[in-house]
């Protein structure tokens with residue numbers, strides 16, 4: 559990922575802000591009623607631990623990431639964290655009640671193998687908390703329509719799969735498991751849009767580089783005029799082990 563560090567950190571914070579409420583609902587309605595209080599969880603590809611921290615009132619989380627900086631950042635937040643590769647998790651079978659990941663599978667060269675590993679080290683459930691689908695992106699008004707193809711191409715050039723969201727069902731089937739697959743809801747009032755749209759644009763330019771520049775004025779004009787609407791579907795998959 560070539561997105562500058564500060565911009566990426568801001569993006570992870572924003573994403574978590576949009577999705578945490580629905581992650582909590584998923585845990586509270588689908589997973590936690592069947593487990594002892596504060597079950598153990600492994601967060602694979604945890605990054606700096608934003609997601610793990612946001613769910614730490616419900617889960618006893620261990621973070622794992624391939625990047626030592628991410629591991630250090632998690633520890634600085636007081637989270638347990640180890641360095642490791644999602645393709646070869648350094649744990650015995652059935653080590654954690656829950657294994658989760660977010661915005662990870664789209665970056666992996668072998669997501670099937672990583673999901674196989676998550677299934678192996680989990681006892682009760684695997685929660686693929688969030689994978690985006692940039693091919694389903696909506697931007698309004700019309701001058702911003704090229705953003706969808708631009709982001710798909712730019713993420714692909716970075717080595718990501720921009721359509722991982724729509725592939726979650728197929729991924730689970732290829733690992734021999736069924737899953738509840740869904741799309742996270744989202745709502746943004748004008749104030750929130752104004753607060754977040756600057757950072758969102760920085761992330762877009764950090765990802766797409768110079769190709770995004772011709773769209774910058776249209777983005778900011780729409781923001782100033784109160785007409786900007788942008789949405790990228792983010793999907794989840796919940797696998798409950800029988």
Ligand SMILES: C[S@@+](CC[C@H](N)C(=O)[O-])C[C@H]1O[C@@H](n2cnc3c(N)ncnc32)[C@H](O)[C@@H]1O
Nearest residue numbers: 570603604605623624625628642643644660661
């Ligand atoms: C987009 S960030 C998402 C971070 C976090 N899950 C979140 O949603 O805020 C992807 C993270 O996956 C990590 N990662 C990439 N490949 C990995 C691998 N093979 N094993 C473990 N972590 C990996 C990266 O270092 C990065 O921290």
